[in-house]
Amino acid sequence: MIRIEKLHKSYPIGKDSLHVLKGIDLHIKEGEFVSIMGSSGSGKSTLLNIVGLLDVHDEGNYYLNGQLIKDLNEKKAAILRNKFLGFVFQSFNLISYKTALENVALPLYYKGMARKERLKIAQEYLEKVELGPWANHLPNELSGGQKQRVAIARALVTKPKVVLADEPTGALDSTTTDSVMDLLKDINDEGMTVFVITHEEEVAEQTKRVVRLKDGLIISDELTATGKAKTV
Amino acid sequence: MKFLFDSDTWQEIYGSIRKNKVRTAITIIGVLWGIFLLVVLLGAARGLENSFNKLFGNFATNSVFVWTQSTDTPFKGFQEGRRFTLTMNDIDVLKSEYSDEIKLLAPRNQTNNLIIKDFKSGDFRVSGDYPILDQIQKKQLLYGRFLNQNDILSIAKVAVISEDMYKQLFEINEFPIGQYIKINSISYKVIGVYKPSNTVNFDGDCAYIPFTTFRKVYNTANKVDWMMITANEGTDIEQMEKDVLLTLKGLHKVHPDDERAFGSVNLGKEIGKITGFIIGMQFLTWFVGIATLIAGVFAIGNILLITVKERTKEIGIRRALGATPKSIRQQIILESVFLTTIAGMLGIILGSLVLFLIDTAFGQGEDATLINPTVNIPIILIAFVTLIVLGTLIGLIPAHMATVVKPIEALREE
Numbered sequence: 037m038i039r040i041e042k043l044h045k046s047y048p049i050g051k052d053s054l055h056v057l058k059g060i061d062l063h064i065k066e067g068e069f070v071s072i073m074g075s076s077g078s079g080k081s082t083l084l085n086i087v088g089l090l091d092v093h094d095e096g097n098y099y100l101n102g103q104l105i106k107d108l109n110e111k112k113a114a115i116l117r118n119k120f121l122g123f124v125f126q127s128f129n130l131i132s133y134k135t136a137l138e139n140v141a142l143p144l145y146y147k148g149m150a151r152k153e154r155l156k157i158a159q160e161y162l163e164k165v166e167l168g169p170w171a172n173h174l175p176n177e178l179s180g181g182q183k184q185r186v187a188i189a190r191a192l193v194t195k196p197k198v199v200l201a202d203e204p205t206g207a208l209d210s211t212t213t214d215s216v217m218d219l220l221k222d223i224n225d226e227g228m229t230v231f232v233i234t235h236e237e238e239v240a241e242q243t244k245r246v247v248r249l250k251d252g253l254i255i256s257d258e259l260t261a262t263g264k265a266k267t268v
Numbered sequence: 269m270k271f272l273f274d275s276d277t278w279q280e281i282y283g284s285i286r287k288n289k290v291r292t293a294i295t296i297i298g299v300l301w302g303i304f305l306l307v308v309l310l311g312a313a314r315g316l317e318n319s320f321n322k323l324f325g326n327f328a329t330n331s332v333f334v335w336t337q338s339t340d341t342p343f344k345g346f347q348e349g350r351r352f353t354l355t356m357n358d359i360d361v362l363k364s365e366y367s368d369e370i371k372l373l374a375p376r377n378q379t380n381n382l383i384i385k386d387f388k389s390g391d392f393r394v395s396g397d398y399p400i401l402d403q404i405q406k407k408q409l410l411y412g413r414f415l416n417q418n419d420i421l422s423i424a425k426v427a428v429i430s431e432d433m434y435k436q437l438f439e440i441n442e443f444p445i446g447q448y449i450k451i452n453s454i455s456y457k458v459i460g461v462y463k464p465s466n467t468v469n470f471d472g473d474c475a476y477i478p479f480t481t482f483r484k485v486y487n488t489a490n491k492v493d494w495m496m497i498t499a500n501e502g503t504d505i506e507q508m509e510k511d512v513l514l515t516l517k518g519l520h521k522v523h524p525d526d527e528r529a530f531g532s533v534n535l536g537k538e539i540g541k542i543t544g545f546i547i548g549m550q551f552l553t554w555f556v557g558i559a560t561l562i563a564g565v566f567a568i569g570n571i572l573l574i575t576v577k578e579r580t581k582e583i584g585i586r587r588a589l590g591a592t593p594k595s596i597r598q599q600i601i602l603e604s605v606f607l608t609t610i611a612g613m614l615g616i617i618l619g620s621l622v623l624f625l626i627d628t629a630f631g632q633g634e635d636a637t638l639i640n641p642t643v644n645i646p647i648i649l650i651a652f653v654t655l656i657v658l659g660t661l662i663g664l665i666p667a668h669m670a671t672v673v674k675p676i677e678a679l680r681e682e
């Protein structure tokens with residue numbers, strides 16, 4: 037699903053440049069549930085953003101669903117994002133003046149789906165994250181956990197191949213963290229590839245594979261207990 | 269173009285407008301004010317122009333009036349302060365010498381007399397005239413007709429009286445035509461009743477009788493009190509006035525530089541001044557209106573730019589969810605066009621309303637100062653289309669700004 041070879045990425049800082057990713061090799065197959073761990077500033081978000089086509093890499097190869105990502109124009113990137121990827125952010129990134137239902141339906145709008153159908157499907161996904169009754173509430177009327185579930189519903193509504201989550205539980209307490217992780221597990225059980233950044237061991241343990249990053253390099257890549265149990 | 273008819277497009281615009289009520293209102297007011305000002309100023313200018321036109325409307329505007337006064341310079345053995353009169357000979361000479369320039373030449377004799385009808389009477393002016401007077405200043409007839417060539421040739425004792433004379437001398441509802449009035453003890457048959465112009469009026473309430481009849485009755489022989497000259501189109505009326513006066517000075521042995529001997533009024537010159545004023549005002553109107561419009565459009569561009577900056581993050585989110593740069597651009601431009609259109613329409617409606625109020629307040633009645641203050645539909649349409657085009661162009665800038673940043677940079681914005 038995702039294949040990364042010798043990936044490099046630097047950020048220009050004034051005249052200098054900051055070398056953040058220093059040759060990453062990573063292969064994630066369809067249906068995997070992978071977490072990335074690493075200290076702050078180790079390049080986790082940078083990697084996820086490149087995978088999510090929100091940013092571009094400098095060197096190396098990146099294949100998404102077998103397609104080499106190179107010199108992609110913004111229009112093609114937008115279409116690929118809409119078709120293959122679903123995003124969940126730490127800060128939820130809901131649109132404040134749209135209701136939960138409208139937020140969930142938005143990716144379908146960019147897919148070109150008719151409004152009625154769109155809202156129907158969005159409602160189904162809201163039910164799935166147990167927020168059916170909250171459909172017509174604005175984000176600021178929802179709790180953090182509820183907002184993140186809306187964001188997850190929005191990420192899922194286009195049936196993407198990969199869900200990318202950058203510290204989805206970073207702003208949540210432990211109870212809501214569990215409910216969000218349960219949701220991600222369910223998604224993965226349905227066959228979707230899930231790629232999640234976290235710095236909490238408890239969260240990483242619930243995924244099937246942990247990749248550890250340090251100073252822009254992968255220092256370990258192994259299956260978790262859950263992962264081993266499932267594969268056996 | 270399909271996206272224009274997509275209810276979702278409008279849903280999105282409605283959402284963003286509803287979210288930004290204040291800035292939407294400010295934007296709309298900016299453009300609204302521009303087009304409102306343009307409509308009202310143009311309408312008012314038109315109204316003023318109409319009023320001036322009405323003022324001179326029934327007068328041939330390229331006319332010169334000439335009369336005699338007294339000389340201010342001794343000449344050819346004559347003392348200064350000599351009085352003299354115009355004659356029919358002058359009329360003939362002018363007619364033949366200026367046949368190219370002069371269109372109409374009306375000699376006139378006037379006096380004041382008691383006019384009697386049965387037991388009623390009043391003091392009025394009596395004027396001996398040719399039918400061409402009607403061409404120089406159109407007479408609005410309430411009854412009957414104006415003088416004609418037949419009256420002149422037959423030296424008929426007929427009179428065309430004013431509306432006020434009719435009211436003063438006749439019974440209410442009495443039919444005036446064919447009745448007789450006495451002027452200076454001589455009976456005249458009334459052949460017409462006219463309504464005097466309430467604007468430019470040199471005759472006042474006046475009974476018009478044939479020039480020939482006047483000459484015979486008042487024994488004026490060759491004498492002419494004054495004359496009205498109307499120039500042919502394309503004639504330099506000021507030059508013609510100078511030439512005519514010079515010829516007349518020659519005929520009457522007046523010094524060529526004598527300033528007082530002849531009095532004259534050049535209506536064309538007077539009107540020229542006013543026309544210049546109106547043109548100046550129209551120019552100013554356009555200038556102010558267009559400048560305001562442009563300022564309004566820039567306000568839209570500016571506010572959209574601010575909005576785009578404010579909404580960088582939102583745009584980033586939308587792009588992460590699959591919004592193409594084109595769809596983002598379309599939305600911003602459409603928002604710009606939509607706002608300018610709404611503002612423009614409101615401006616036109618409000619402007620028309622104000623023009624309507626102006627019309628009600630100043631445009632009605634006899635001495636209206638702003639008659640029919642209107643704007644041409646094509647002019648407004650052009651202004652409107654320009655507005656929309658400018659709205660689109662100015663919307664391109666923020667739309668471009670919204671899509672040049674990488675989605676991740678937009679998302680990082682707080």
Ligand SMILES: Nc1ncnc2c1ncn2[C@@H]1O[C@H](COP(=O)(O)OP(=O)(O)O)[C@@H](O)[C@H]1O
Binds near residue numbers: 074081
């Ligand atoms: N746009 C940017 N410009 C410059 N430096 C950046 C930018 N984004 C991230 N960085 C730097 O790159 C390093 C890695 O950042 P990031 O990938 O966000 O780390 P993580 O998510 O693991 O905390 C950090 O040192 C960060 O300061």
Ligand SMILES: [Mg+2]
Binds near residue numbers: 081
């Ligand atoms: Mg990070």
